[in-house]
Amino acid sequence: MPKIRITKQFTFETGHALYGYDGKCKNVHGHSYKLAVTVIGSPIEDTNNVKFGMVIDFGDLKKIVKEEVVDQFDHATVFNKNTPHVELAKELEQRGHHVILVDYQPTSENMVVDFAQRIKSRLPKDIDLVTLRLQETESSYAEWHQSDNL
Template sequence: MSTIRITKQFTFETAHALYGYDGKCKNVHGHSYKLSVTVIGTPIDDPNNVKYGMVIDFGDLKKIVNKEIVDIFDHATIFNKNTPHVELAEILKNNGHHVILVDYQPSSEMMVIDFAEKIKAQLPESLQLHSLKLQETETCYAEWYASDNV
């Protein structure tokens, strides 16, 4: 049976600030992120299995990514918990805002690494995460490939 890659795309809105950065992104701002998740595996070859012919049901992949990423990061503000933004985070939280404190600079590059670890941990053993593409704007994105991280 052939090895196949399948991809599902997701969108979510998230704000962040890059503490210590020397450009405009040091300010709190938001993006309409597009996340492409590609997994690799062999289609199920058991004709009695309801998922026959699928590497993974797109709906099952959607459940994993929504639970681990989209439902958490959508309409949230992300700050590095090791910066003075923690003070702003507390003010926002106290006013009912959804704030996530992470232990990294919340750049697209670091977010895609975090997302890869979260998704890999939830995939069935028969599948591997092949790649992620996190598009921050129409012209800017970060990519993560399993083959680059062996």
């Protein structure tokens, strides 16, 4: 059976700050992120299966990505928990803001690696994550490719 790649796109709003950075991104700011998730697998051949002909139901892929990434990161502010930003995070949380503390600098590069791990852990065993593309601005994005991480 042939292998087919399918892609689903998502959008979410997230704030962050890069501790120690020497440019404007050291300040708290946000992005309208676009995330493209590409998986690969063989279409279901069982004619009695309601998902006959699908690699994975787009709705099932959407559920995984929403639960693991979009619902958690949308309208949140992300800080590296190993920096003094943790004090700002505590203040924001006390004021009712949604804050995520991560153990990495919250760049697009590091976020896309985090997202890959989250999504891979939830995919059915016969479906593989191929690529993630996290677009931070209209002209800037980070990509994660499984083939680069074997």
